[in-house]
Amino acid sequence: MIAVVVAAAVLAVDSSALAARIGSAAAVLGIVGVHFAVGRHLIRADRESVVLMGVQLGLFATAVTLVPNANWLLFGVIPLIFQLVPLRAATIGVIAANLVLPVSNLILRPGSLGMDLVIAVISAAGGIWLGYFITRVVAQSRERQRLIDELEKTRAEVARLSREAERARLSAEIHDTLAQGFTSIIALLQAAEPDIDLAVRTARENLAEARSLVAALSPAPLASSSLPSAVRRQTDRFHEESGVPAGFRVTGDERALPTAVEVVLLRAAQEALANVRRHASAHEAAVLLAYTPSSVRLVVRDDGCGFVPGAADGYGLSGMRSRAAQVEGAVTVHSDPDTGTTIEVEVPA
Template identity: 70%
Template sequence: MRSDLSRTFWWDVYLVVITAAVAVVILASDGPSRTARLVATGAIAGILVLHFVAGRRAIEREEPRPVLLAAELALFGLAVTLVPNANWLLFGVNPLIFQMVPLRTAVIAVLATNAVLPISDAFLRPDAVAGDLVVALISSAAGIWLGTWIVRVVRQSQERHRLIEELESSRAEVARLSREAGVTAERARLAGEIHDTLAQGFTSIITLLQAPEPDVALAVRTARENLAEARSLVAALSPAELTAGSLTSAVRRQVSRFTEESGVAAALRITGDERPLPTAVEVVLLRAAQEALTNVRRHAHAREAAVLLAYTGESVRLVVRDDGCGFVPGEADGYGLAGMRERAKQVRGSVTVRSDPDTGTTVEVEVPA
């Protein structure tokens, strides 16, 4: 919009300068009478008045105004008929034509406007017809070329403006979709957090209290841990176990808790040089250990389980094995394994599940770190 206003402003300045210069030329002419010169000057002043009263607004709004243009050209024809030197106003009139009517109409109007002087010469100044006709032909060709170029530039400017608007619209749509995708991803992440912490904790409490010999003390401890997880989710969405220690100690507590709750022997082995990891990576590995051990307790009917946490130079690998009944990977995948895969994907990790009735199940999570 600002560029359009600037273009209109400079065109107004150009038209005023041309009109003023031609008015000076008309008033200084020797041949025509004083009355003819004054009428011609008034005619070109009328062109300027019509432009600022209505023509300028039509150009800004890109509204074709053939009637208004016809009135301006009639004034031009009057001025040229009375004072031939008014023909210099073609420098302003030709571009004006192309701004006010469509291209085909503008070409016809330019030819007609340039023909005014030769035609008036044929009646009033026969000896000047030949010379003014040559000038009219040159002026027509130059005017049509210049006007066509102006129209092409304006169309290109309009096309760029349209493309910019489409780009801004597309950018806004991408931003909106990105926000929606972010919200969806965050909801999925929170769902995974709740499933891997609170839901599993409540399941453990119910299991402990419904046992033939309820372990109330362990159930109370589990409830307290669940409460800590809930507070952690609300406060920072980071596992409470990780805020209280390292990943290794958090996984070790999970293994010990698994053995206490299920009665299944389990051992943790650490290989490689333990090192601090990004919080997101630690959360993925800890939740994977929780989910895998929960699945062993619920479904495997295993006699023993083993957990490996292996640090290498480029990655960290968590492996949970059991000697239970196994399942068919892909057919029995529940929300837990799907959430595990989604978590791993968020940190460019991978999840591999191998299961067989004879050898049990192995869940392996590897994360670059």
């Protein structure tokens, strides 16, 4: 818009010769044409071009040399320079643009040189300051956009990890509750003398676990009783289903624990007892829940055939370790054929 106004003013108002006015207006419109043909695309692509700045300055110098009043185009040329090249090159370009009129007048019209120099200094200083300010604003805007983009990526990654963690949690819940419950029901019904009543009770408990899982509540055994009571019931159920004698003992001062800690300990007891039933061929088992001032330990022992720790870690033990890690706890496994297996889960509480 500035270029069009300056071109029109040069043609209509200026007192210079007609040929000079036509040439000056053509140079001004040439700046517009080059900008729309090349410059605008480079600016949008965030690409710099010293060559293009030189072309635009050459057209501007032509226009001002032919008609001094075309110098008003500085208001449009200075911002254009800062869009085309880095700050240092733009500073040189602005100084060069402001020197066009004094230099041309020094050669062609020496009488007006003094005022031209004053105006050039003021214009250059103002243009450089404005360009620096605009450059800083653009840089800050780009940095903000970069931070926003990184934030969006981070939020997307957090959402993805959250979904994966939730899937892992649900997988562990299903493995520790429903899958074990169904395994127990099948074993009870396939026995030589099926225990229908116990199978029905196990199925009902499994249904309660399923409803609790869907409702995203704490495990059903913890919803209506304390942790020791829930672990004792799991021990008694193990004895009923497997026929293996199992003792349960609590030491230390029982106290309320965070729900997350209670869930970890209860699920660990369920998994450890399920492993004894399925793999140990044990004659006896024992469960200990020990409260200390700084932690709570769950210990499950059996006198079965044992295994090599690490070599036989299935989903159950890895899930147990993963659960314990979520509450900064640890799982320790000791096992050999002579003494059986001891699984210990300790969590700070």
